Amino acid sequence: MTELFSEVYNCYFQVIKSLIEKKNFISEKEVTLHIKNTCFEESILYLLPKLTEQGWGFYEKQDGLLHSRLSENFYVPLTDLQKSYIKAILLDDKIGLFLDDKEIEAISDAFSDVEPLYLPDDFYYYDRFADKDDYKNPDYRNHFRTILSAIQNHEYINILYESRYHRRLHHSYLPCRIEYSIKNDCFRLLAVEAHHSQQPQVITLNLCRIQEVIPTGRIARQLPNISHLIQHSRYHEPVCILIKNRRNALERAMLQFANYEKSTRKLDEDIYECLIYYNKETETELLIEILSFGPMIKVVGNETFLRQIKERLMRQAAL
Amino acid sequence: MSEFKELIKSFSKSREYVRDFFVYGFKTRDEFSGWSGRTYDNERRRLESWLSGYVKQDYTSKGKNIYLSIDSNLLDTNPLFRVWKAKSFTDNDIMLHFYILDYLLKSPEQTADEIADGLLKEYGKVFDSQIVRRKSNQYAAEGILIKEKSGKEVLYRLAPPFQELLTAHSGLENAIKLYQLSSPLGIIGNTIMDTASFQNDLFRIKHNFFVHTLEDEMLLLILQAMHERKSVLLNIKSTKSENFLEAKGVPLKIFTSTRTGRRYLCLYLPDKKRFANIRMDAVKSIKIADLYPDYEAIRDKLEKNKESAWGVSFQNDNRHHSEHVKLTLRINEQSEKYILKRLQREGKGGAIQQIAPDTFTYETEVFDANEMLPWIRTFIGRIVSIESDCPQLNDRFQRDFLTMYHMYFK
Numbered sequence: 001m002t003e004l005f006s007e008v009y010n011c012y013f014q015v016i017k018s019l020i021e022k023k024n025f026i027s028e029k030e031v032t033l034h035i036k037n038t039c040f041e042e043s044i045l046y047l048l049p050k051l052t053e054q055g056w057g058f059y060e061k062q063d064g065l066l067h068s069r070l071s072e073n074f075y076v077p078l079t080d081l082q083k084s085y086i087k088a089i090l091l092d093d094k095i096g097l098f099l100d101d102k103e104i105e106a107i108s109d110a111f112s113d114v115e116p117l118y119l120p121d122d123f124y125y126y127d128r129f130a131d132k133d134d135y136k137n138p139d140y141r142n143h144f145r146t147i148l149s150a151i152q153n154h155e156y157i158n159i160l161y162e163s164r165y166h167r168r169l170h171h172s173y174l175p176c177r178i179e180y181s182i183k184n185d186c187f188r189l190l191a192v193e194a195h196h197s198q199q200p201q202v203i204t205l206n207l208c209r210i211q212e213v214i215p216t217g218r219i220a221r222q223l224p225n226i227s228h229l230i231q232h233s234r235y236h237e238p239v240c241i242l243i244k245n246r247r248n249a250l251e252r253a254m255l256q257f258a259n260y261e262k263s264t265r266k267l268d269e270d271i272y273e274c275l276i277y278y279n280k281e282t283e284t285e286l287l288i289e290i291l292s293f294g295p296m297i298k299v300v301g302n303e304t305f306l307r308q309i310k311e312r313l314m315r316q317a318a319l
Numbered sequence: 320m321s322e323f324k325e326l327i328k329s330f331s332k333s334r335e336y337v338r339d340f341f342v343y344g345f346k347t348r349d350e351f352s353g354w355s356g357r358t359y360d361n362e363r364r365r366l367e368s369w370l371s372g373y374v375k376q377d378y379t380s381k382g383k384n385i386y387l388s389i390d391s392n393l394l395d396t397n398p399l400f401r402v403w404k405a406k407s408f409t410d411n412d413i414m415l416h417f418y419i420l421d422y423l424l425k426s427p428e429q430t431a432d433e434i435a436d437g438l439l440k441e442y443g444k445v446f447d448s449q450i451v452r453r454k455s456n457q458y459a460a461e462g463i464l465i466k467e468k469s470g471k472e473v474l475y476r477l478a479p480p481f482q483e484l485l486t487a488h489s490g491l492e493n494a495i496k497l498y499q500l501s502s503p504l505g506i507i508g509n510t511i512m513d514t515a516s517f518q519n520d521l522f523r524i525k526h527n528f529f530v531h532t533l534e535d536e537m538l539l540l541i542l543q544a545m546h547e548r549k550s551v552l553l554n555i556k557s558t559k560s561e562n563f564l565e566a567k568g569v570p571l572k573i574f575t576s577t578r579t580g581r582r583y584l585c586l587y588l589p590d591k592k593r594f595a596n597i598r599m600d601a602v603k604s605i606k607i608a609d610l611y612p613d614y615e616a617i618r619d620k621l622e623k624n625k626e627s628a629w630g631v632s633f634q635n636d637n638r639h640h641s642e643h644v645k646l647t648l649r650i651n652e653q654s655e656k657y658i659l660k661r662l663q664r665e666g667k668g669g670a671i672q673q674i675a676p677d678t679f680t681y682e683t684e685v686f687d688a689n690e691m692l693p694w695i696r697t698f699i700g701r702i703v704s705i706e707s708d709c710p711q712l713n714d715r716f717q718r719d720f721l722t723m724y725h726m727y728f729k
Contacts, residue, residue, distance in 0.1 A: 004506065004539060010406050041369075043368075057444065074417075075420075077480060079461045079463055080462030099488060130664045177523045255579065255580040258341065258529070259528065260390060293693070315700040319649060319701070
């Protein structure tokens with residue numbers, strides 16, 4: 001087994017490789033910018049002199065520019081570790097969304113010298129939801145591929161969708177990303193409506209409810225920044241919880257809420273305050289996650305969230 | 320004072336720091352026990368350099384604390400992968416990497432001596448042929464170079480470019496964009512993206528715990544032992560105290576929670592003749608030991624047993640083989656069908672039955688009923704009764720509920 005923590009994957013090696021691929025002649029300014037954009041924050045201090053002065057000698061100065069001494073078609077082959085990872089993902093049930101059986105076989109044959117890094121059975125997701133998407137369904141696969149292609153081409157698509165209440169909805173969307181949930185083992189489309197106002201809203205559609213996807217041929221100049229839109233959709237006030245550090249609750253809570261943007265501070269010996277940022281989409285999920293901690297977590301704000309917790313407690317007391 | 324270095328030789332110390340910063344994020348300099356002030360300062364500076372853009376800081380009465388605030392749903396990749404790309408190297412390492420690969424691209428099938436001569440001729444770089452041979456052998460072991468004997472000579476050539484395969488099967492590139500976020504050992508997928516120079520412009524991930532990547536070095540060894548049907552010797556640090564202990568067992572499976580962020584190694588303990596789950600983040604070192612002859616039989620047994628485990632426990636405190644749990648829930652059958660759906664998809668095959676208008680029961684049989692308590696609490700507001708042959712289950716629920724009620728209303 002080859003090493004994972006190896007210099008072959010080092011950030012400096014990668015940045016030099018991508019610089020060489022970029023072009024044969026490059027200015028010092030471009031090198032600086034590229035290192036700053038792709039490497040660690042302090043890498044520039046060490047890396048730049050090694051590339052531009054008497055260092056490793058990958059470049060020589062010509063007419064004020066840096067000329068690469070390495071071939072234009074320079075490449076780094078995959079390591080056995082990388083090949084065996086690819087063989088592992090070829091065994092996953094979602095791979096059929098991307099490749100047909102013949103392609104899977106061809107890629108597997110190309111890496112016949114290595115074994116898969118792991119097998120699906122090596123892992124067991126013991127609390128995963130049971131109603132996963134059907135990745136073998138030919139319609140599902142077609143929808144998935146059409147959407148992927150539309151995202152890459154910035155193309156508007158028309159979608160016929162069956163809502164949770166079995167209503168059939170027909171809308172035009174600009175697809176932005178596909179979201180995969182490990183817990184639900186399903187995909188969702190993150191899109192914006194084609195005819196949106198100035199501040200578009202992110203619409204989430206379950207792929208398994210999509211009945212039909214039709215490309216429109218209409219191309220958007222660019223995709224909106226979906227991260228900004230999701231951040232914008234968050235409530236102004238985060239939920240504020242107090243965690244009592246008993247029964248290892250602090251460690252459990254910090255790990256469980258690690259997926260959320262949050263900040264935590266110690267109030268006294270065994271009480272910690274944690275602010276968690278969320279939006280309407282994640283509200284119920286966060287609420288039941290907090291309830292699952294029982295008396296180890298107390299919600300103190302915001303008012304709306306607190307009211308929902310109290311309502312559930314009152315309903316329980318009345319039973 | 321030694322000079323600060325952005326890159327590191329060994330991963331283990333930084334792994335603990337990143338974990339503490341990422342998971343906790345409220346510790347000030349004084350609260351990082353076990354490390355000197357200077358170590359803390361260096362580790363913090365390194366972390367700020369590796370993960371710039373994700374590191375935030377707060378000022379409290381006890382001092383400055385820095386933390387990682389990451390909403391996994393907003394990112395194209397796991398920022399903690401960057402930690403794996405900080406391995407230190409020598410000038411020779413990086414020069415040999417680029418010059419040997421470039422030279423073999425131009426002149427395939429060369430001996431180590433010929434490569435050493437070629438590096439001098441082509442690039443004006445002098446390297447001892449022993450050093451060139453050592454690096455070429457290392458790269459042949461990694462799979463980057465192909466090493467073949469031709470008569471008495473050992474020849475090296477470049478392995479084929481991955482780009483050819485990507486061009487022939489374009490779906491593979493998109494698949495790697497997804498799997499680097501969603502699969503175990505996604506870091507390796509991410510390094511493939513570096514190697515083939517593409518980025519994820521398609522996928523987002525939900526319910527992924529980025530911190531798991533810090534355990535990936537251990538995971539690789541565990542998978543190796545599993546595939547070789549061998550036992551392992553583990554050095555484990557308690558997650559509740561500072562104590563270390565040794566354990567020997569047969570690694571069978573990785574149990575992962577998609578909700579709590581915990582990941583466990585399921586071991587068979589031959590001495591105790593039982594299964595046990597150990598937190599992956601508690602495993603500090605692993606030694607692969609001897610072959611376990613009954614591996615297949617014990618793994619089959621686990622397959623049968625795991626269906627009756629609610630979580631990761633295979634036994635209970637009441638000396639029962641298994642424990643019966645019956646929940647009676649108030650669910651509006653017209654307007655709250657989504658709750659019935661929740662029971663179906665989260666209830667691990669438990670039986671659901673309507674016993675009266677708007678009243679349903681959910682029944683199951685598990686090894687350790689206490690493990691169900693956090694899930695049961697998510698139904699607060701509709702729990703009519705909890706019946707179980709585990710007496711502590713209902714007692715704990717009622718006691719905790721009363722405490723909660725007093726917390727909010729008294």
